[in-house]
Amino acid sequence: MRTLLLIRGLPGSGKTTLAKEIATLQKGAICVAADDFFMVQGKYHFDPTRLTEVHERCERTAALAMRNGSSLVIVHNTFSQRWEMQRYMTYAEQYGYRVSVIDLFNAGLSIDELVERNVHNVPPIAVERMWQRWEHDWRTKAEKQVVKFRPRNYRPEEA
Numbered sequence: 768m769r770t771l772l773l774i775r776g777l778p779g780s781g782k783t784t785l786a787k788e789i790a791t792l793q794k795g796a797i798c799v800a801a802d803d804f805f806m807v808q809g810k811y812h813f814d815p816t817r818l819t820e821v822h823e824r825c826e827r828t829a830a831l832a833m834r835n836g837s838s839l840v841i842v843h844n845t846f847s848q849r850w851e852m853q854r855y856m857t858y859a860e861q862y863g864y865r866v867s868v869i870d871l872f873n874a875g876l877s878i879d880e881l882v883e884r885n886v887h888n889v890p891p892i893a894v895e896r897m898w899q900r901w902e903h904d905w906r907t908k909a910e911k912q913v914v915k916f917r918p919r920n921y922r923p924e925e926a
């Protein structure tokens with residue numbers, strides 16, 4: 768079955784390295800990350816004012832690959848919370864892709880080690896913030912929310 772693979776992890780956890788290794792195992796695999804769209808003339812140039820645009824371009828690239836029927840589409844963004852993965856999951860449903868998530872989180876490293884490893888110069892305070900907001904239980908939490916916010920007189924046909 769065609770697969771959308773989301774690789775999530777803190778900066779420097781090894782997402783891109785793993786994505787590229789997995790892609791070599793599957794002919795026609797497509798790898799994409801939001802960071803790809805911060806590349807200007809071959810150099811990484813982070814610009815926070817472009818975050819929305821860059822993420823939309825990443826989503827569109829993944830959606831196009833699924834529309835074209837790539838056997839494996841890999842997106843390797845930080846994805847600290849479920850909502851960041853949601854659009855990819857919606858596209859996967861639309862195009863009949865199975866979704867797999869690999870969660871590297873900190874890859875067993877400390878904040879200092881992650882900062883040292885990451886190639887995008889993400890400062891320690893930013894890594895720490897992402898660490899704090901990391902949604903480990905992204906799947907069960909979402910399911911719990913559906914139950915929690917369902918009104919008492921809930922009728923499916925009105926949803």
Ligand SMILES: Nc1ncnc2c1ncn2[C@@H]1O[C@H](COP(=O)(O)OP(=O)(O)OP(=O)(O)O)[C@@H](O)[C@H]1O
Pocket residue numbers: 776777778779780781782783784785802845884885886887
């Ligand atoms: N399993 C590993 N063992 C040792 N070093 C690794 C491993 N995976 C990746 N690295 C090294 O760690 C550094 C960061 O890896 P990589 O760029 O893949 O991380 P990333 O999660 O994509 O980071 P970013 O969020 O900044 O894109 C690279 O120098 C890479 O060679």
Ligand SMILES: [Mg+2]
Pocket residue numbers: 782783784800802843
């Ligand atoms: Mg990367």
